[in-house]
Amino acid sequence: MVKKIIFFLAWLGILALSLTGINFVLFPDKYIFSLPVLTRLSIFELKMIVLSVSFIYLFLVLYRFITLFERKKEYEKVTENGIVKISNTTINNYVLDLLKKDSEISNIKVSSERKGKKFYIYVKFQILAQLNVTDKISAVQNSVKEELNNNIGIEVKEVVVNISGIATQQASNTGVN
Template sequence: MWKKLVFFLAWIGIFILSIFGFIYTLVPNLLRIDTNTLTFKIITLNICILYFIITMLKLFSLFTKKEGYKVKNENGVIYISEDSIRSIVKTILDRDPDIKGARIKSGKSGGKLYVSVTLEILSNDNIAEKTNSIQGAIREELNSRLDLNVDRVEVKISKVSVRKEPTV
């Protein structure tokens, strides 16, 4: 949340700078600055136009909905949201009692689907085998349920704990 607030304030600052730049180059008498060289005004105007365009693009991109994923079949096109993918991955991970605190991200990279999972593992088993089985289960489930070919499944382990064996 903190990163988003700082990023938002930075974009507001860029927007305000671009507006002041427009005012300075188009109506310099309002700001009372005595730099009347044409080159300085042209460079300032170009920078301000660039900042203004970047700000507007970012502003409009905040209000556009992500398209999701398309699956084409003989009956037409099916649109699948990222929330649906995260929900299915969450149900896969919830089946395993050794996995806790999973954070799931999905997206497109170069037109191919990827899934990234950050989790905590509580287990005495081999961690490499465990992550391979998680990757395979996610890839297989998304392919069988949604007919999505997942290019890459990343499993990041944030914490590994050893399960305590009950003493008899």
């Protein structure tokens, strides 16, 4: 956390430097630079150097802010042998296979998204009418969280379950709803 704060302050410093440099070029009478090294350069050369460095800093800050809020497509797990990338499709298929083992739920649809370092899993399915729905939803949520954390190493922040319908015992056996 301390690294992130220091990094943020460094980028704020770069932003301030770039804005100061651009201000120096546009309004030269507002700042007085009287260093001996700067007296050997003409005013035009000095302005071009400051303007170039300032625009480079400004583009670096803008690039960093844009990439800071960019969503990563894959989950990355660092191991001793390198980086393992796991796509959302792989995670969705894993959760789908996990839920297909349960005979009390059917018509399963799974999607997921990544926000920061956390994953959110969205599950939609039909459930049998004879079950206690709230207990079953809680069991599915806990099962998905535990399986992904234990087997793949992905920390799931939340599992959102939507019930698309309640099926009877006959309908789930015959496939007709």
